[in-house]
C-alpha cells in the first residue's frame with residue numbers, strides 16, 4: 001500500500017532532485033496515511049541508499065544488477081511495475097527527468113494506471129486525486145483528476161522542496177525478473193559535462209539573448225553564472241545561430257524551467273520565451289530598451305547596455321559572495 | 326522504409342490562452358492552430374529519411390474534424406498520406422492507444438512524435454506508444470540516423486547526451502536539432518488536396534485521467550527598476566527582499 005518512489009541515481013550518486021522526489025512522496029504518503037518505499041535501480045552503495053531515510057523513506061528496495069547499471073527506460077519501467085505489484089502500491093512517484101518522463105509513461109501503460117505528468121504540487125486528495133501541472137507551455141495550469149486505482153505521477157525538479165523527515169529505513173534487495181525483450185535499446189555512449197550545472201535542476205539561471213551580439217561575448221555571462229553557482233541558458237535565436245548549444249535553449253520550444261532566480265540579459269521577452277521561464281520565482285531583466293516586453297514579466301529591471309551593466313553585476317556578485325562567507 | 330509521424334494540433338505559439346469563466350474549457354474561438362513545433366521537426370526528419378523515393382511518410386492525428394487543416398498542412402509539407410482518428414483526445418493514454426492500434430495494423434519501421442505537445446505538455450505519448458507496441462522508445466531525441474534496419478539516436482539527458490541504438494521498429498520524440506522544419510511550397514499545397522486523408526473511428530479505451538479545470542499563472546504586477554549604476558547592488562537586494570539567494 002506504500003507510496004513507491006523511483007530514486008534515480010547519476011553514476012551511483014543521488015542528486016538534490018532525488019531527495020525532492022522522496023520528500024514529495026513522503027508528503028503524498030502522509031495524506032494517504034501510508035509510508036514511502038524507495039526503489040533504486042542500478043549500482044548504488046548502501047551508504048548512499050541510507051541517505052534516503054533522512055527524507056522519509058522507511059523501506060528501500062535495491063535492484064542491483066549488472067544489466068541495469070545504466071538507465072534504460074524499457075527494463076527500468078518493468079522493474080518499477082514489478083515492485084509496484086509486489087508492494088501493492090497505489091501511487092508511484094517518478095522524477096520528471098529526461099529518463100523519468102519516459103519511464104513514468106511506460107509504467108503507467110503496464111499497470112493501466114492514470115498518469116499525472118510533470119506535476120508541480122502535492123496532489124489534492126480531498127475529492128479523488130487531482131494533480132496540478134503546467135500546460136499550454138507555461139501559459140496555464142491544468143488540474144487533472146486521476147480516476148484509476150493505481151496512479152503514476154512524475155514530479156518536476158525544483159517544484160517541491162527537500163524536506164527532512166528522518167526515519168529508520170531498512171534496505172532490501174529486490175531481484176526483478178528480467179525480460180530479454182526489454183533490452184532492444186543499447187546505450188553506446190554517455191557524454192556528460194560534469195563541470196556544468198544541469199539546466200532543468202538548476203536553482204539559479206543566468207540567460208542571455210541576441211543582445212549579446214555574438215558568441216565571443218559569452219565570457220561575462222559564464223563568469224557571472226560561475227560566481228553565483230548558476231546554470232547558463234539562452235534564447236532560441238542564440239542556439240539556432242549556433243552561438244550556444246541547443247541544450248541551453250529555454251522557452252516554449254526549449255526547456256521549461258522554474259528556478260528560484262532567472263537573470264535575463266539582452267533578451268526581448270517574446271511570448272514563446274516567457275512561456276518557458278515565467279514560473280521562475282524571481283526574474284531579473286537587463287535590456288537597453290526600456291520598452292522591452294520582458295520588463296512586464298520581471299521582478300527587477302535594469303535598463304542599460306549589457307556590456308556596461310553585466311561587469312557591474314559581476315563585481316557586485318563577487319562582493320556579495322564574499323560577504324556571505 | 327515506412328514512417329508514421331504523430332501530429333498534435335495546437336494553438337499557435339503567439340496565441341493568448343483563455344478559458345471559459347468557470348475555468349473548465351479552453352476557448353478555441355479566435356485561436357489559430359498549427360502543427361505542434363516538435364512534430365514539424367519529426368515530419369521534416371521523416372521526409373529526409375525517405376527522400377530516396379523508397380519510403381512513405383504517413384501522418385496521424387487523433388482529433389475531431391476541426392484538425393483537418395492542420396493535417397492537410399503535413400501533406401503539403403510532404404507526407405504521403407494521413408490518418409485522422411475521429412475523436413477528441415481525452416488523455417494521453419487514449420491518444421497513445423489509438424495510435425498504437427493503427428501502428429499494429431501497418432508495420433511501420435519508425436514511429437516519430439514530437440518530444441512534447443505545446444498544449445498538454447505531457448511528453449509521454451511516444452513512450453506510451455513504445456510500451457503498447459513492446460518496442461524501444463526514446464522520449465527526446467536530438468539526432469536520428471538510420472543504417473539498414475538499425476537506428477542510432479542522440480538523446481538528451483541532464484547535463485549531457487547519450488548515444489543509443491535500436492533495431493526497427495521503435496518510437497522517438499523529436500527534439501530540436503533532429504531536422505529543420507520544412508515550409509510547404511506551392512506544388513506541395515496543390516498536391517495536398519488530392520493526397521489521401523483517411524478517417525477511422527476510435528477504439529474503446531478506459532478513461533484514466535481527465536482535466537477538470539484550468540488556471541492561469543498570476544501575472545507579475547510590478548517591476549522594481551534599478552538604475553544601471555546600481556546593478557552591482559542587486560544581489561543584496563534580492564537576498565533581503567526575496568530570500569532566494
Ligand SMILES: Cc1cc2nc3c(=O)[nH]c(=O)nc-3n(C[C@H](O)[C@H](O)[C@H](O)COP(=O)(O)OP(=O)(O)OC[C@H]3O[C@@H](n4cnc5c(N)ncnc54)[C@H](O)[C@@H]3O)c2cc1C
Pocket residue numbers: 208209210211212234235236237238249250251252253254265266267268269270271272273276286287288289292304305306307338362
Ligand atoms: C514557433 C516558435 C517557437 C519559439 N520558441 C522559442 C523559445 O522556446 N525560446 C525563445 O527564446 N524564443 C522562441 N521563439 C522566438 C521568439 O519569438 C523570439 O524571436 C526570441 O525569443 C527572441 O530572442 P532574443 O530575445 O534573444 O532576441 P531579440 O528579440 O532580437 O531581442 C534582443 C534584445 O536584446 C536587447 N539588446 C540589444 N543590445 C543590447 C545590449 N547591448 N544590452 C542590453 N540589451 C540589448 C534588445 O533591446 C532586445 O530586446 C519562438 C518563435 C516561434 C515562431
Ligand SMILES: Nc1ncnc2c1ncn2[C@@H]1O[C@H](COP(=O)(O)O)[C@@H](O)[C@H]1O
Pocket residue numbers: 330331332333334361363364385386387388414417420437438439440441442443445446447448449450451
Ligand atoms: N492528438 C494527438 N494526435 C496525434 N499525435 C499526438 C496527439 N497528441 C500528442 N501527439 C504526439 O505525441 C507527442 C507528445 O505529446 P504529449 O505527450 O502530449 O506531450 C506530440 O508531439 C505528438 O507527436
